[in-house]
Amino acid sequence: MCGIVGYIGKKNAIKVALEGIKRLEYRGYDSSGIVGFHSDLSHPFLKKSVGKIASLEEKLSSIPNASCAIAHTRWATHGEPTVANAHPHHCCNKRIFVVHNGIIENHEFLKGVLSREGHKFISATDTEVLAHLIERGLGLGSLEDTVRDALRHVTGTFGIAVIDSQNPHVLVAARRGSPLLVGVGNDEYFVASDAAAVVNHTKKVIYLNDNEMVVLTPDGFDIFDFSKKKLNKTIDTIDWDIEESKKGGFEHFMQKEIFEAPQVVKNTIGGRIVYKDGEVKLGGLEPVEERLYNVNRFVIVACGTSYYAALVGKYLFEEYARVPVEVEHASEFRYHSLPLDKNTAVIAISQSGETADTLEAIKEAKRKGLLTLGIVNVVGSTIAREVHAGVYNHAGPEIAVASTKAFISQLVVLALMAVYIGRMRLLTSEQAKVILADMLALPDKIVKILKQDAQIKAMAGRYKKFPNFLYLGRKYSWPVALEGALKLKEISYVHAEGYPAGEMKHGPIAVIDKDFPSVVIALRDSVYDKTLSNMQEIKARRGKIIAICENGDKETGNHADDVIFVPKVTEAISPILSVIPLQLFAYHMAIARGADVDKPRNLAKSVTVE
Ligand code: F6R
Numbered sequence: 001m002c003g004i005v006g007y008i009g010k011k012n013a014i015k016v017a018l019e020g021i022k023r024l025e026y027r028g029y030d031s032s033g034i035v036g037f038h039s040d041l042s043h044p045f046l047k048k049s050v051g052k053i054a055s056l057e058e059k060l061s062s063i064p065n066a067s068c069a070i071a072h073t074r075w076a077t078h079g080e081p082t083v084a085n086a087h088p089h090h091c092c093n094k095r096i097f098v099v100h101n102g103i104i105e106n107h108e109f110l111k112g113v114l115s116r117e118g119h120k121f122i123s124a125t126d127t128e129v130l131a132h133l134i135e136r137g138l139g140l141g142s143l144e145d146t147v148r149d150a151l152r153h154v155t156g157t158f159g160i161a162v163i164d165s166q167n168p169h170v171l172v173a174a175r176r177g178s179p180l181l182v183g184v185g186n187d188e189y190f191v192a193s194d195a196a197a198v199v200n201h202t203k204k205v206i207y208l209n210d211n212e213m214v215v216l217t218p219d220g221f222d223i224f225d226f227s228k229k230k231l232n233k234t235i236d237t238i239d240w241d242i243e244e245s246k247k248g249g250f251e252h253f254m255q256k257e258i259f260e261a262p263q264v265v266k267n268t269i270g271g272r273i274v275y276k277d278g279e280v281k282l283g284g285l286e287p288v289e290e291r292l293y294n295v296n297r298f299v300i301v302a303c304g305t306s307y308y309a310a311l312v313g314k315y316l317f318e319e320y321a322r323v324p325v326e327v328e329h330a331s332e333f334r335y336h337s338l339p340l341d342k343n344t345a346v347i348a349i350s351q352s353g354e355t356a357d358t359l360e361a362i363k364e365a366k367r368k369g370l371l372t373l374g375i376v377n378v379v380g381s382t383i384a385r386e387v388h389a390g391v392y393n394h395a396g397p398e399i400a401v402a403s404t405k406a407f408i409s410q411l412v413v414l415a416l417m418a419v420y421i422g423r424m425r426l427l428t429s430e431q432a433k434v435i436l437a438d439m440l441a442l443p444d445k446i447v448k449i450l451k452q453d454a455q456i457k458a459m460a461g462r463y464k465k466f467p468n469f470l471y472l473g474r475k476y477s478w479p480v481a482l483e484g485a486l487k488l489k490e491i492s493y494v495h496a497e498g499y500p501a502g503e504m505k506h507g508p509i510a511v512i513d514k515d516f517p518s519v520v521i522a523l524r525d526s527v528y529d530k531t532l533s534n535m536q537e538i539k540a541r542r543g544k545i546i547a548i549c550e551n552g553d554k555e556t557g558n559h560a561d562d563v564i565f566v567p568k569v570t571e572a573i574s575p576i577l578s579v580i581p582l583q584l585f586a587y588h589m590a591i592a593r594g595a596d597v598d599k600p601r602n603l604a605k606s607v608t609v610e
Contacts (some may be wrong), residue, residue: 038064148174
């Protein structure tokens with residue numbers, strides 16, 4: 001959802017900022033731009049381009065030396081992806097340049113006021129008002145004071161970086177509602193939407209909170225709140241490496257991330273299972289342990305793939321912890337009068353930790369005085385810092401827009417939490433040991449599934465021409481069906497619908513014919529017989545079936561056209577295995593149909609607008 005980078009230091013700032021937005025391209029890729037200056041340059045060096053960052057790079061055949069630069073990769077909210085709408089935006093006399101992530105909600109009003117004062121607008125964006133607002137205040141104080149003053153007039157969300165061509169030794173950045181961090185290097189300083197943009201230069205970062213701003217110069221930085229109070233903030237250390245954000249020999253990030261699943265499961269479990277006692281240790285929840293004993297209901301809020309993980313979480317928590325759970329689309333949570341009492345806890349699940357809808361749901365829960373917990377992958381992200389307590393996924397950076405390894409790790413965390421909370425209640429050590437033993441065995445089982453990659457690729461070749469798919473599953477496999485369908489549609493643009501298998505006969509069965517294939521998760525679990533009946537209903541209508549079956553199941557395949565096998569495991573954690581063939585199928589379908597897997601159209605990884 002737009003990525004911004006700013007740099008001031010001894011290296012060529014334009015090169016550093018460009019490299020930075022390349023690492024943030026997953027946040028948006030419909031257009032990009034960069035501006036830099038140096039005291040020797042008579043004019044700012046400004047370049048913008050429509051499309052992926054590669055097209056901007058093509059325009060940068062000769063890059064002048066610059067000591068200060070800001071850059072932006074865009075995911076359009078206001079105004080089509082055009083060069084005029086690409087950031088950086090500037091004021092009338094091209095003195096002030098701004099890059100922005102977020103939405104200025106009162107931009108129409110501000111544009112009206114500024115236009116009447118004589119400011120000329122050249123884009124259809126909300127961001128351009130910021131450049132003119134800052135220009136309007138020039139001369140009344142430092143750049144920092146002018147930016148602060150301009151932001152007083154703004155409603156909405158922003159992570160911004162601002163530079164002034166007449167003062168090339170200062171870069172000012174500020175945040176409200178959109179992520180922003182400061183990278184602290186040796187005589188060089190950065191601002192960025194995400195640590196991925198700076199990690200190859202420095203691992204030392206400071207996460208800005210809402211209503212905070214930073215002033216960078218070649219000699220250092222100062223952080224203030226919006227009332228001008230200087231702040232002393234902790235420097236955090238990024239715990240992952242640049243190598244983790246590279247493709248590492250794979251064709252695409254999505255493929256790499258699917259193949260990382262065995263290691264991801266190990267990392268998510270790492271040090272958290274005390275098998276001999278049938279216990280789970282979750283350090284992040286210890287500070288709220290007392291309160292957790294009294295929780296009599298959970299509400300889980302999340303979006304997209306994380307929402308589907310939450311649906312699995314509901315089944316897990318209800319089975320193992322015996323606590324009722326409701327799962328809410330985070331974007332809807334605030335709009336209905338869900339009766340909540342002080343013993344309700346709200347859990348947010350978010351890979352990025354920046355999803356605006358999920359963040360707002362958590363803020364609402366906090367306003368109501370509820371305990372809030374997070375299941376978040378990105379360390380130090382806004383949601384991770386907003387919740388009272390939580391559990392990190394430890395899945396490592398997820399770069400592909402389509403979430404795969406984060407989903408796997410979310411399911412693992414949810415299973416760990418179900419046992420952790422279950423053991424505070426009625427779950428015995430022996431019962432816990434059964435699921436924990438199976439969890440420890442997951443990595444090897446995933447390796448066996450990944451070995452079927454070539455077979456799944458060949459299958460995608462046979463199904464690539466079908467424009468519609470139905471995905472079906474029951475109980476724990478229902479969210480897997482939903483996630484499989486989402487993966488297919490988001491990266492290959494094939495229409496797919498996920499349904500609880502039992503719902504098929506209440507409507508969807510009408511679409512089934514020989515040209516409308518179904519993907520059915522048909523494991524030998526507690527609902528196997530019923531799922532098998534649904535497969536027979538499809539076959540009676542000449543529908544093709546791809547079935548996900550358990551190893552050793554010789555029968556179910558007789559009712560399917562194609563079968564992918566997954567190892568047997570405790571039903572509650574079966575989604576961790578059964579989703580993997582569906583991720584691979586979506587990946588190969590997208591390739592077979594010539595789609596850009598890592599950068600699907602219209603999508604961005606981190607959705608920081610509501
Ligand atoms: C789908 C996908 C999205 C995200 C959703 C929530 O592959 O990635 O549906 O799951 O935007 O994002 P997070 O988990 O970052 O809150």
